[in-house]
Amino acid sequence: MSEIEELLKPFISRQFGPEVVDKEARLAEFKRLAPGILPADYEEFLRRFERCVDLEENHVWAIDPPRPRQEGVFTYIGPNPPMDILYGLQEDHYDVFEAFSMYANQIPPGLIAIGCDMMGNQICMDISGRGPNTVWHWFHEGEESFDENGAPGYANMFRLAENFTGLLRRLRHGEYDDPAAVKPRELRPGEAKICYIAPGVEEEIREWREKHEREAEGNKE
Numbered sequence: 001m002s003e004i005e006e007l008l009k010p011f012i013s014r015q016f017g018p019e020v021v022d023k024e025a026r027l028a029e030f031k032r033l034a035p036g037i038l039p040a041d042y043e044e045f046l047r048r049f050e051r052c053v054d055l056e057e058n059h060v061w062a063i064d065p066p067r068p069r070q071e072g073v074f075t076y077i078g079p080n081p082p083m084d085i086l087y088g089l090q091e092d093h094y095d096v097f098e099a100f101s102m103y104a105n106q107i108p109p110g111l112i113a114i115g116c117d118m119m120g121n122q123i124c125m126d127i128s129g130r131g132p133n134t135v136w137h138w139f140h141e142g143e144e145s146f147d148e149n150g151a152p153g154y155a156n157m158f159r160l161a162e163n164f165t166g167l168l169r170r171l172r173h174g175e176y177d178d179p180a181a182v183k184p185r186e187l188r189p190g191e192a193k194i195c196y197i198a199p200g201v202e203e204e205i206r207e208w209r210e211k212h213e214r215e216a217e218g219n220k221e
Helices: 003-011 023-033 040-049 096-103 164-169 202-220
Strands: 012-016 052-055 058-060 111-116 122-126 135-138 157-161 171-173
Touching (some): 003 012, 157 164, 164 171
Antiparallel strands (some): 122 135
8 A cells, every 4th residue: 555545544534426437538638737747646646546535524734834814714724724625536526627727816826726625725736846846725715915927826825735745644633623612622632623613603614514415425326
């Protein structure tokens, strides 16, 4: 078993979407579309798992802490944000092609969206070749910024890992904590607090999760 498989398998809840008939053709098509060169470890992930990967509750131990955020559902995302989904090669929702077409003009040039958290914030990877294949967290309701050419900047982003394998090495099991509770639940061994949730939004998160579950079940039929 490769390191990618060993690192990821303990966190996989399930995979969904239609079977990939010709993964090499799909991968070649995506490589032509991508604004750079896919790193070998990420190619290995796409070849091995093919379809979208749904992850159990977790957090990523980020190499750089994010800025405090006052907008959106999360009033603050700590230095260890969650990762819900890694996109696949399937011809369906939560695939790398859909993610590319949706976010190509919203994230900085040379980056691709490779996954997301449960609120739609994107996990992005630099494939520009200008440096390491850094993995970033992109906050979809954060402050926008633009470079001198008018391209999206990094104001609403922070670094998660030095590369794709590094991202998987930084995964930890964990759950959300309710800040409104009078006495917070004690963390079990191996858990860590991953973010604070604004009071009153627990129901919104639950509804989003149920919608996501229904979509996934529909893809199986």
